[in-house]
Amino acid sequence: MMLPLFAYFCRDWRTLLVAMSVPSILYMPLWWLIPESPRWLLSQGRVEEAEAILRGAAKKNRVTVPEVIFPQTEGEQKQFKKEEFHGFLELLKTSNIRHITLILCLVWFTLNIGYVGLSLNTAKLHGNPYLNCFVSACTEIPAYTATWLSLQYLPRRLCATFSMLLGGIILFFILLVPPGLTPLAISMEMIGKFFMASATSLVYSYTGELYPTGIRNTAVGICSMASRLASSIAPYFIHLGSYDKNLPYIVMGSLTIISGISALFLPESFGLPFRRPWIRCQG
Structure with missing residues (x-):
């Protein structure tokens, strides 16, 4: 919806591309702010990191979580084992x-x-x-x-x-x-x-x-x-x-x-x- 407004004042297409692209730089800090996917971390066997992210989310949402989120039984340890590469x-x-x-x-x-x-x-x-x-x-x-x-x-x-x-x-x-x-x-x-x-x-x-x-x-x-x-x-x-x-x-x-x-x-x-x-x- 902002594109026609930008285009109305920037009639040159090169100027329009610059005006629409430069604000994307503001997304760069999100690299450090957005956490990794806990589900992906589990698939890689990184259980502790996944658990830490879930605890942080629960704290922000004022949700009580169990003392151990992912019990490390023998069967579940096999489940959380790092998966092989899939092309x-x-x-x-x-x-x-x-x-x-x-x-x-x-x-x-x-x-x-x-x-x-x-x-x-x-x-x-x-x-x-x-x-x-x-x-x-x-x-x-x-x-x-x-x-x-x-x-x-x-x-x-x-x-x-x-x-x-x-x-x-x-x-x-x-x-x-x-x-x-x-x-x-x-x-x-x-x-x-x-x-x-x-x-x-x-x-x-x-x-x-x-x-x-x-x-x-x-x-x-x-x-x-x-x-x-x-x-x-x-x-x-x-x-x-x-x-x-x-x-x-x-x-x-x-x-x-x-x-x-x-x-x-x-x-x-x-x-x-x-x-x-x-x-x-x-x-």
């Missing part, structure tokens, strides 16, 4: 986990095509481009709120599929809007952006829940790489509009619907204990 090939090791990885890469790729494509397309909509960009960004606030609520109470697979299918269908409905009803076309594009943003934020949590701690970062990194590839080629999808103004909506809508159907073949992780989805994938 990205672990994501392709078995047929089930390989299918999940490929489907998630497709989903991440498609969602970023739609998300970035619709964001870039706001400049080509009728009306003030700065206002259109601002309204497009505003749609993400209710989208992220809806995602937060759905993560609390609804199954992940259902929400992801529902968001992508609706987003893709709405992009096709834009093609049916008569040329004179520009406000309706813009409104429908913003609704499509709503579902794209909602599914994009949801898939981060969903992906993390489908993998164990040892390869979770690798899995999210591979999927994120697929989404960054989509970000790189998204402008070319929008450029298709120079040949036919409906072509970007047809391509993005088709990809989104295909990905929504593919998400139906992912395992459900809502309400399941930690690591259970991984057991199902291997089984």
